[in-house]
Amino acid sequence: MASIQKRGNYWRVQIRRTGYPALSGTFDTKAEANFWAAQQEKTLSEQTPERVVQRLRDQDYALAHALDRYALDILPGKKPTTQRRDMGIIKRLKADYGEMALARIDGQMLSGMIRQWQTRLSANSIRLYLAVLSHLYNIARKEWGMVDLINPVELVRKPRLPQGRDRRLIGDEEERLLTAASAMNPELADIVIVAIETAMRQSEILGLEWRHVHWLDHTCYLPDTKNGTARIVPLSVRAEAALQRQQQRATGKDGKVWRYTNDGMRASYFKALKKAGIEGLTFHDLRHEATSRFCEKAIPMMTVQAITGHKSTQMMKRYTHISGKTLVDAVRGS
Structure with missing residues (x-):
């Protein structure tokens, strides 16, 4: 059973179950605490202790580590020109957001990243960044065992591409x-x-x-x-x-x-x-x-x-x- 207690202005939740790692969280309201506790208890009842431990490890897996693994496992299968392009994107993502946990990048956070990119990148470049991220999340879910990951790229609006150039040869x-x-x-x-x-x-x-x-x-x-x-x-x-x-x-x-x-x-x-x-x-x-x-x-x-x-x-x-x-x-x- 979950233990929910008020600590100052916050509500603290602790969940202990034999054989499972202890879970805890802090929330602004009791309603939020109850909702989170119910979700976690449902998950514990559906998953083995080993799966819960793996899920907790996945939550701390840094984007930089995921990008390094993607570069090692996935990039060699792409065309040389695509490899060079994607490697540049990977280096920039690592430099700017590498310390973030892969599992904690949600739609709201990614929308903020897109707004930052829009100050210096074209719409097409941003869509390339999103394509690399989306593929990374899909590979992590399907091939790396991180089945609980949610692909944040599916939760955001991609920037619209500008009208194609209409320059044609004129006259002579x-x-x-x-x-x-x-x-x-x-x-x-x-x-x-x-x-x-x-x-x-x-x-x-x-x-x-x-x-x-x-x-x-x-x-x-x-x-x-x-x-x-x-x-x-x-x-x-x-x-x-x-x-x-x-x-x-x-x-x-x-x-x-x-x-x-x-x-x-x-x-x-x-x-x-x-x-x-x-x-x-x-x-x-x-x-x-x-x-x-x-x-x-x-x-x-x-x-x-x-x-x-x-x-x-x-x-x-x-x-x-x-x-x-x-x-x-x-x-x-x-």
């Missing part, structure tokens, strides 16, 4: 960009063409190898993408011509298609933008441009999604912006 910007890029390095111009024609990401384009270019099928194969799944990308006549020009420049038919590194290409691309007098057009905007053009050609949505590799139709829609002329032509039958 494509011609000006390609002219500037060609003057700097014809290879750069062909990379831009491939981006506009295929909707491939920068990392996918620069990671492309000749063995993955299938001329007879007019496709290229991407074995390793951001989403972790391989995909086949169809090549337009224009994209294939750009790859053929690059093959003529290359010394062999093995290895990577492009000689640029990610950093080198990015720096050259921005120099070309400056020479062309174009502002506010990121390389990733070319992927949005390509995706929008596919939709303007009336290619079925699921087919476009298969080409671009977007995880969901909703995500693809977020980065697709049909031009005003296409919309007018659609309703006026031009």
